[in-house]
Amino acid sequence: MDPYASENEQIELIKDWWKRNGMPILGGLCIGLGAIYGWRAWQSQVSTGADEVSTAYEELLTHVAEHRSESAKRAARRLVENHQDSQYAAFAALMLARLAVEAGDVAKAMDHLQWVLDHAGTTPLAKIARLRFARLYLEERKGAQAASVLEGQGGAADSVLHKETEGDVLLAQGKIEAARKAYQEALEAARAAGSDPSFVQMKLDEIGEAEGSRP
Numbered sequence: 717m718d719p720y721a722s723e724n725e726q727i728e729l730i731k732d733w734w735k736r737n738g739m740p741i742l743g744g745l746c747i748g749l750g751a752i753y754g755w756r757a758w759q760s761q762v763s764t765g766a767d768e769v770s771t772a773y774e775e776l777l778t779h780v781a782e783h784r785s786e787s788a789k790r791a792a793r794r795l796v797e798n799h800q801d802s803q804y805a806a807f808a809a810l811m812l813a814r815l816a817v818e819a820g821d822v823a824k825a826m827d828h829l830q831w832v833l834d835h836a837g838t839t840p841l842a843k844i845a846r847l848r849f850a851r852l853y854l855e856e857r858k859g860a861q862a863a864s865v866l867e868g869q870g871g872a873a874d875s876v877l878h879k880e881t882e883g884d885v886l887l888a889q890g891k892i893e894a895a896r897k898a899y900q901e902a903l904e905a906a907r908a909a910g911s912d913p914s915f916v917q918m919k920l921d922e923i924g925e926a927e928g929s930r931p
Contacts, residue, residue: 769795773804776811785815796831806832806841813848822852843878850881859888876905880916887923896923 772795779788788811795808809831816825829852832845846865853862862885866878879902886895899920906913 769799769802769804772799773807776808780811785818789815800835803836803839803841806836806839809835810841810844810848813845817852822856826852843875847877847881850885854884854888857888859885863889876902876909876911876916879905880919883916883919887919892923896920899923 772791776788776791776795779785779791792808792812792815796805796812799805809828813825813828813832816822816828826849829845829849833842833849836842836845849865850862853859853865862881866882866885879898883895883898883902886892886898899916902916903913903920905911906916
């Protein structure tokens with residue numbers, strides 16, 4: 717399982733939050749590698765007072781896009797240390813978590829995700845951190861902890877990614893019918909949002925196949 721799957725929906729959570737709250741901090745910016753181009757277009761509108769932090773964030777994105785992991789880590793750590801009250805720092809911490817996962821250091825990834833939870837309030841960034849926490853716990857075969865993390869999700873509990881992750885957690889706990897219900901809700905949410913439902917449908921199909929193979 718990829719704890720960083722379905723990033724498109726995570727991006728949409730962020731876009732929606734900024735639109736509703738009137739905070740064009742990173743309007744249209746996604747946290748994946750494709751973010752660089754939108755970020756550069758947006759950056760021309762940034763006020764002079766934000767130049768330092770915006771430049772630091774662009775530096776981080778550039779390092780990530782060019783696969784310079786160590787440089788990316790240093791840039792992200794500087795953002796977290798020097799601008800910890802900004803949303804940029806939370807984005808940087810999410811990136812540090814991702815880099816830690818890629819390096820096989822799950823414990824360090826969880827530390828970075830916890831930092832986001834401690835500093836990002838109720839923003840979509842905190843919700844993304846919770847979902848990634850849950851997926852990492854699943855990777856570690858800690859279903860109870862994964863379920864506990866999801867319980868604090870709040871307003872995003874009806875999102876496609878939340879319902880899909882909930883289904884994964886329930887399935888790992890052997891709660892087949894509950895998992896089926898969560899996947900079905902994720903499927904309906906994906907269709908309502910115009911998202912690709914094929915991956916969730918595959919999980920539903922696999923539950924049916926597994927049950928059909930029982931003696």
